[in-house]
Amino acid sequence: MKVNNIQSCHLGPAISPELLIQEHYFLYLLKGSMKGYDGNKHYELQPGDYCLARKNHLVRYTKFKDNGDFEKIIITFDEAFLKQFLERHPYHAEASKDQDAFLLIPENTFIKNYIQSLAPYYTGDLQLDETFANIKREELLLILLKSQPDLANIFFNFGITHKMDLEVYMNRNFRFNVSLERFAYLTGRSLSSFKRDFMKTFGTTPGEWLKKKRLDEAYFQISRQHLKPSEVYLEVGFEDLSHFSFAFKKEFGKSPSEVTHV
Template sequence: MEYQAKYITEDIKLSCYEDKLFKSEIMFEQHMLVWFISGETKIVQAEGTYLFKKGDIFLIPRNQLATIINYPKDGQPHKTVVMHLSTQRLREFYANLGVMPKTPGAQKIRSFSNHPLLESCLASLIPYFEMKDLPANIASLKITEAISILRAIDKDIDEVLANFDEPGKIDLATYMEKNFMFNMPMEKFGYLTGRSLTTFKRDFKKAFNTTPQKWLTQKRLELAHYQFVEKHKKPLDVCYEVGFENLSHFSYAFKKQFGYAPTALLEGKARN
């Protein structure tokens, strides 16, 4: 995989993938503002799948689980400008504004595509990636500008950006039934459900009477079977979207579970 990244600071980067695709499982620990220069990205989350392409601008809230699949498009690499809006930066921005955000509901990706102010702000970063000696405060000013624009164009954005709460203890079974397709370390699942790793494993055993890994594999294979039968998706797409890391391991596990390969199922050769 040909991957290149240029940084103005650790919070602002120009990212470029030139291979056929790049897939990753991510828990977003910071808000991410992304502007697409070229290529496509499929983002799979529990509540739905998003597809972004050239010209799109979107904000991914923090503490979200997602499967990210990046593709080149039309002979152009997958190329984006990414700005991290860290909790520390946002605390500093909101410190003297007296904003008291309401408790947010479900945190979803917010799209700001083709907004001239935001696009101009992000496009203006491009020349800085080629400069060796950049004034220290430039990056800080650009992040402040981006936050200010977001507040001007989205009246509800403070409920996202000014909320600094960490995940509290929530119902583990409900959360895992919704998010099992994301291939995260158990420590991350524990954090997002408000538990230490030890408490997570103990509560998981009580809820499902099995280990997390056995349960996750079973649930992912069941979802894969559904995707083949009802959605007629390709094996590679299903493999990535249900939480497996490579096609060979997925195919082996699928055949072991159901007694036939995904290709046989798609061809109508599988027997009940």
């Protein structure tokens, strides 16, 4: 789907570049491409694709420019806006069983026309004021709910994160370098109950388990998939290559480069 005369724009509160998606947002890709990973599935977006990125999900993504350009439209649906929307348009929400971080939305004539309707405001000096920006956000939300009513279960479920299966969640998300406090929150626990449940589930502390799990994954990627240490350490949740190399040698008795050349 090609939309002409549109430039990058953002409606609503800014989104954080962190690994955690902190608010729902709609993403439409104009130029370039994008790959994402949520611990379970890989996603790929090409120009003309759009998706919904879901709040409270951990993701890792890579942007690829086209002739030096990467252009996108992002429209954030923050909780305050969604609650105001419900005052005008009552919707009932139930718990969603879908756990994907990105929901790819099928091509839709209404969405295509909506995207095109933004063109006059981003090709010149005219800027959207906050009131009109909220009207355009509301318009898009109505279109999404009309085409996919089940999205109400995602947008309007404001409850505290429910208590998740710790073993399933951690095995899916151990590669993400986030704090224990954040892992606790995302699994529906206080930090103290997270540590307590973790010991019951895995028989060790979260810190020790994460280090071992990440190093085992790194060993597999280097020895079996023949990746370079520099390609692996960030992927498995380490921040620093030298620290990764030190921990790797301590765990396996060989440096990452020695395993590479075996």
